[in-house]
Amino acid sequence: MGVMRMGYVHARVTNMEEALWHYRDVLGMQVVAQQGNPTWLKSWDEWDHHSVVLEESGVGLVKAGFKVRTEDDLATFENNLHKFGVTTERMSKGDNLAVGDGVRFTTPSEHVIELYQDIEYTGTEVGIKNPPVLPRSIRGIGVPVMDHALLLAEDPALNERLFVEALDFRPAERLIVADDNPELIGTWMFCQHKTHDIAFIKGANGRLHHWAYKLRDWSAIRDAGIKFSMEDIPVGFGPDIHGLSRGETIYFFDPSGNRNEVFSGGYETYPDWPTMTWTSDKTMPAVSYIGREVAENHFTVST
Numbered sequence: 001m002g003v004m005r006m007g008y009v010h011a012r013v014t015n016m017e018e019a020l021w022h023y024r025d026v027l028g029m030q031v032v033a034q035q036g037n038p039t040w041l042k043s044w045d046e047w048d049h050h051s052v053v054l055e056e057s058g059v060g061l062v063k064a065g066f067k068v069r070t071e072d073d074l075a076t077f078e079n080n081l082h083k084f085g086v087t088t089e090r091m092s093k094g095d096n097l098a099v100g101d102g103v104r105f106t107t108p109s110e111h112v113i114e115l116y117q118d119i120e121y122t123g124t125e126v127g128i129k130n131p132p133v134l135p136r137s138i139r140g141i142g143v144p145v146m147d148h149a150l151l152l153a154e155d156p157a158l159n160e161r162l163f164v165e166a167l168d169f170r171p172a173e174r175l176i177v178a179d180d181n182p183e184l185i186g187t188w189m190f191c192q193h194k195t196h197d198i199a200f201i202k203g204a205n206g207r208l209h210h211w212a213y214k215l216r217d218w219s220a221i222r223d224a225g226i227k228f229s230m231e232d233i234p235v236g237f238g239p240d241i242h243g244l245s246r247g248e249t250i251y252f253f254d255p256s257g258n259r260n261e262v263f264s265g266g267y268e269t270y271p272d273w274p275t276m277t278w279t280s281d282k283t284m285p286a287v288s289y290i291g292r293e294v295a296e297n298h299f300t301v302s303t
């Protein structure tokens with residue numbers, strides 16, 4: 001049983017044409033459907049129908065979807081959310097293109113989350129029979145998979161408690177004020193084996209810090225950085241490595257101002273993973289382990 005992964009982010013963009021240049025032509029996602037305003041995209045190594053939905057209506061996050069293993073999980077998590085005091089609603093098959101019915105709720109941080117078990121299974125670009133290690137024609141950076149998101153929350157501790165108690169996530173790492181002040185500044189949580197699937201840091205409710213794509217390795221991060229420079233894509237910071245999560249990383253912005261990340265590395269987690277703790281005096285190496293310097297906008301800009 002359980003939540004398997006973050007399956008989709010549904011985000012707002014200010015201009016669809018510019019957004020498609022960024023997500024399709026530069027990152028290399030494939031457009032799988034376009035019906036009026038929304039556009040549905042997927043990365044080349046993803047099995048499900050889509051992983052990113054873009055809607056021309058501003059900036060920031062509309063909602064995020066998490067895929068659960070079984071239909072029974074939906075009922076279990078729905079019940080857990082009620083026990084936690086969170087109101088839920090049932091979403092119907094077809095509310096989201098290619099997605100079955102599920103459970104929708106709003107986190108204390110005012111982010112809309114959808115849990116679903118059924119989504120059209122359309123397969124990867126390389127298939128399942130003698131698959132090549134890369135698609136024959138790779139577009140732009142060729143991001144293989146969308147991986148996680150970092151959201152802002154006025155009360156990260158409450159959001160952490162919700163994901164742990166109701167959805168069976170575990171914090172891999174946490175950032176607190178100090179040894180003698182355990183106030184939570186950030187929490188990075190996983191549901192299966194990732195370094196994290198969802199993270200919350202202290203900030204204004206409802207805001208998006210970034211969503212991320214996982215690349216093959218450090219040299220792929222370098223090559224992505226070359227592409228960002230070539231295409232004049234604004235880079236937030238990197239290439240660098242996080243102390244927290246040990247992910248090799250570059251942050252950058254889409255034409256609407258939404259922040260994305262490409263990363264590689266990190267570690268695998270397990271159900272008995274002991275949570276690691278960072279204190280705020282070590283925020284800089286937690287974020288930027290080598291450079292120890294991050295553009296101010298990393299801490300101030302969200303959408």
Ligand SMILES: [Fe+2]
Nearest residue numbers: 148150212261
């Ligand atoms: Fe990230």
